[in-house]
Amino acid sequence: MFSKACEYGIKAAIFIAVNSSENKRVSPKEISEEIDSPQAFTAKILQALVRHQVVKSIRGAYGGFEIEKDKIATIKLAQIVYAIDGDNIYKGCGLGLHTCNENHPCPVHDKFKVVREELREMLENTSLEQLALDIKSGVSFLKI
Amino acid sequence: MFSKACEYGIKAAIFIAVNSSENKRVSPKEISEEIDSPQAFTAKILQALVRHQVVKSIRGAYGGFEIEKDKIATIKLAQIVYAIDGDNIYKGCGLGLHTCNENHPCPVHDKFKVVREELREMLENTSLEQLALDIKSGVSFLKI
DNA sequence: TTTATTTCGGATAAATTTATCCTATTTGTA
DNA sequence: TACAAATAGGATAAATTTATCCGAAATAAA
Numbered sequence: 001m002f003s004k005a006c007e008y009g010i011k012a013a014i015f016i017a018v019n020s021s022e023n024k025r026v027s028p029k030e031i032s033e034e035i036d037s038p039q040a041f042t043a044k045i046l047q048a049l050v051r052h053q054v055v056k057s058i059r060g061a062y063g064g065f066e067i068e069k070d071k072i073a074t075i076k077l078a079q080i081v082y083a084i085d086g087d088n089i090y091k092g093c094g095l096g097l098h099t100c101n102e103n104h105p106c107p108v109h110d111k112f113k114v115v116r117e118e119l120r121e122m123l124e125n126t127s128l129e130q131l132a133l134d135i136k137s138g139v140s141f142l143k144i
Numbered sequence: 145m146f147s148k149a150c151e152y153g154i155k156a157a158i159f160i161a162v163n164s165s166e167n168k169r170v171s172p173k174e175i176s177e178e179i180d181s182p183q184a185f186t187a188k189i190l191q192a193l194v195r196h197q198v199v200k201s202i203r204g205a206y207g208g209f210e211i212e213k214d215k216i217a218t219i220k221l222a223q224i225v226y227a228i229d230g231d232n233i234y235k236g237c238g239l240g241l242h243t244c245n246e247n248h249p250c251p252v253h254d255k256f257k258v259v260r261e262e263l264r265e266m267l268e269n270t271s272l273e274q275l276a277l278d279i280k281s282g283v284s285f286l287k288i
Numbered sequence: 289t290t291t292a293t294t295t296c297g298g299a300t301a302a303a304t305t306t307a308t309c310c311t312a313t314t315t316g317t318a
Numbered sequence: 319t320a321c322a323a324a325t326a327g328g329a330t331a332a333a334t335t336t337a338t339c340c341g342a343a344a345t346a347a348a
Contacts, residue, residue, distance in 0.1 A: 172324095187326085188327090194326095201325060202324085203324060203325045205321095205322065205323040206323075207323075207324045207325065208325085209325090
């Protein structure tokens with residue numbers, strides 16, 4: 001469904017949120033260990049999240065990645081996905097037509113619309129905070 | 145959402161269905177022109193569909209690809225997707241966890257479940273026949 | 289100001305997906 | 319049987335995604 005980069009990005013953001021809520025900065029090393037992803041590649045993805053202002057990076061000694069506490073509740077999955085994969089997943093044509101709309105639909109246009117709408121809504125309404133809470137309480141997991 | 149291969153495969157199957165319903169066999173050349181895809185690559189994908197018995201190929205002179213008329217209504221999108229991309233799209237974990245289930249869920253497990261279920265249902269309930277009819281009546285399109 | 293620590297960013301490599309090319313094999317017809 | 323028309327399939331190339339490596343730049347603390 002999503003690219004590897006996006007999977008790593010979502011998991012990384014959740015892990016950073018969990019730690020930021022406890023006033024801890026984390027490094028790419030910690031992150032990649034915790035979410036079971038290649039470190040250097042994860043670092044690149046984090047840079048994309050920084051550029052899109054999803055997470056904040058502090059360079060130099062005692063630096064790391066964090067998310068401002070009061071931002072955690074406002075960041076939605078859609079922003080993370082957009083920063084890494086773009087929004088083609090839930091906006092582009094299911095069969096890759098260049099032009100696909102109500103007037104010139106691909107064969108699965110209407111059927112796909114329902115699924116993509118469901119996906120879009122989910123991504124736009126799911127906040128980092130909700131996901132981080134489940135991790136903190138041990139209800140959900142970031143690896144294995 | 146789907147791979148290019150899968151997009152081509154779905155469109156090719158629809159085009160073959162349209163023609164088979166009019167007792168016409170089609171060649172990879174016609175298919176790739178009609179669905180706007182690279183010919184040799186499309187031929188490979190057709191081979192996968194043949195192996196999975198979604199379409200039938202007739203070799204030699206006057207050969208080509210076809211789908212038995214009474215099969216057109218029974219073939220579902222899910223079979224085509226499975227033959228080409230496998231079923232990981234609507235069965236695997238949204239965040240790529242190796243183990244992801246009710247007892248050990250990834251952070252988006254429950255939220256994704258709804259979307260994937262919607263997708264699965266759509267793929268399993270949409271027949272080639274429905275899609276081919278819309279193409280024949282000019283309601284939907286295979287390219288541009 | 290020096291040093292240790294840490295992110296940033298460019299270059300490169302590996303793996304996968306997408307795409308092309310060429311020959312073998314099959315098959316209907318003259 | 320010979321020929322022409324098709325699909326099958328292997329080898330290879332191009333493009334994209336995933337992954338690694340290393341030095342540059344920034345920053346806090348000694």
